[in-house]
Amino acid sequence: MSAALDAAPGRELPVLAVVGVGLIGGSFAAALRRAGKVGKVIGAGRSRDALVRAKGLGLIDEAVALEDAARQADIIVLATPVGAIPAILSRLLPFLKPDALLTDVGSTKADVVKAARSALGDRSECFVPGHPIAGAEKTGPEAASADLFVGRTVVLTPLEENTEQCRTLAIDLWKACGARVVLMEPDAHDAALASVSHVPHFLASVFMAQVSGADDADLRLSLAGSGFRDFTRISAGSAEMWQDIFMANRDAVLQELKAFRALLEQTESALAQGDARELHELLERAAVARRFWGSRSGHE
Amino acid sequence: MSAALDAAPGRELPVLAVVGVGLIGGSFAAALRRAGKVGKVIGAGRSRDALVRAKGLGLIDEAVALEDAARQADIIVLATPVGAIPAILSRLLPFLKPDALLTDVGSTKADVVKAARSALGDRSECFVPGHPIAGAEKTGPEAASADLFVGRTVVLTPLEENTEQCRTLAIDLWKACGARVVLMEPDAHDAALASVSHVPHFLASVFMAQVSGADDADLRLSLAGSGFRDFTRISAGSAEMWQDIFMANRDAVLQELKAFRALLEQTESALAQGDARELHELLERAAVARRFWGSRSGHE
Structure with a gap:
């Protein structure tokens, strides 16, 4: 023993x-x-x-x-x-x-x-x-x-x-x-984490880079509030560590990003066409899912 | 008087x-x-x-x-x-x-x-x-x-x-x-807020809808942690209120989404091509900008 x-x-x-x-x-x-x-x-x-x-x-x-x-x-x-x-x-x-x-x-x-x-x-x-x-x-x-x-x-x-x-x-x-x-299984873990951890980090980092790279970044950032604070918090993490994660889990991350981008483009189209009903349906679906997750997971 | x-x-x-x-x-x-x-x-x-x-x-x-x-x-x-x-x-x-x-x-x-x-x-x-x-x-x-x-x-x-x-x-x-x-000026306000408030909400909602709409959503959500919690928190907000905001500020929101999507696609390409250097450069730029904003704004 x-x-x-x-x-x-x-x-x-x-x-x-x-x-x-x-x-x-x-x-x-x-x-x-x-x-x-x-x-x-x-x-x-x-x-x-x-x-x-x-x-x-x-x-x-x-x-x-x-x-x-x-x-x-x-x-x-x-x-x-x-x-x-x-x-x-x-x-x-x-x-x-x-x-x-x-x-x-x-x-x-x-x-x-x-x-x-x-x-x-x-x-x-x-x-x-x-x-x-x-x-x-x-x-x-x-x-x-x-x-x-x-x-x-x-x-x-x-x-x-x-x-x-x-x-x-x-x-x-x-x-x-x-x-x-x-x-x-390792692959199932990586696919699930690509979705709920790696993609959020990827999006938050791209968003933070986009905002802070704008000509009027100082003005924009001076008007950012608590929603911005929460949404971007993870982007402050170690670039070394996250580069490793993205490279190591590349295929699963790319697959999830593709699924995200498809829904993003669809929702953008709804907004561009002034389709308030479709927009509302998505916002409500997201809100209900997030509130349910928050109550069930013990997270706020 | x-x-x-x-x-x-x-x-x-x-x-x-x-x-x-x-x-x-x-x-x-x-x-x-x-x-x-x-x-x-x-x-x-x-x-x-x-x-x-x-x-x-x-x-x-x-x-x-x-x-x-x-x-x-x-x-x-x-x-x-x-x-x-x-x-x-x-x-x-x-x-x-x-x-x-x-x-x-x-x-x-x-x-x-x-x-x-x-x-x-x-x-x-x-x-x-x-x-x-x-x-x-x-x-x-x-x-x-x-x-x-x-x-x-x-x-x-x-x-x-x-x-x-x-x-x-x-x-x-x-x-x-x-x-x-x-x-x-009202237009300057709306452009800045589209960037630091409305687009984050749009992205968080689309992301939350995408994850919760997946076949294995329950498994994914059972593995979501504090990064997911923060990134998605705003998506729990009122669908009515945010529909109004997006419709009212549609042009500015669409313009910012376009700028975001351009950088997203560029960063996705870098990942797909295994360009660790470009990926690292973006992650580091975002991290530095977020840490600076956090320290200057008094937000974490």
């Missing part, structure tokens, strides 16, 4: 390694520590500064090199931009403990699955891909919280080669963080 | 009539009452229920018919949907006091100016159109607050025929509510 699974009294708690100690990685560590699921927490990653701050905040006990993280850890979570995952896995592989569980928190899954299989070979049997749907608007270890995942959805896309032990442990850990765990 | 301008001690305070006692009308009344700018406040409007609630909340002293509102009021604010303004003005006109100030709070201005001139004739000299940029996400008299306009922008688009007295009083009243008053 793996050390990671065995958290019984009298036995040592598993060591957690967080690669990328930002909001998500830091929160995962804090939540698992609070739940008593992990003992020592070590951090690794590109940003020395983030590691120092994470240690100062008590999110990790120690900052180590990637290779040392692999040598020590029973559980490894990759909380870096998706584009960095293949190289990290290749560096970890030679040093992994026999039963170590690997997981990630990336916003796309099919590309991560492909990268994991390619980088890990047989060891992909203990890589369980994940995506917590939480908290993209804040960043950095300072924003981390043991409560971040409470009541939130975490999608796991287990691989067919995953051992039952790794699969069960990954589910158990996320549930211990307070999350609602949903199991999906 | 008009009664409305003269709020000196020993003289009676002006009577304010609010037509449409919802969030905006109710907040205007509460703010002016707190500032000591008005005495008696009377309410009128289509919704008897809202009038009863507004009276219960102390926002108005009395609910009256439109004609009585005109007979008694020194200041009349129209806080109804824009589409209702022409008919209301026609009903008020025969009963207006000689120096009564009229203003509105509609989201579009060129159409209101046209309607006011047509309905009021010579009396348009005391109609000063306005648009407070505040609080569209809540509705009803219960949401009204004397603080709603504090630090918010209110656009006034005075008419060339406005008397100096009416123009000055309108500015004074909004400043007394704590607002930053900006004077603009």
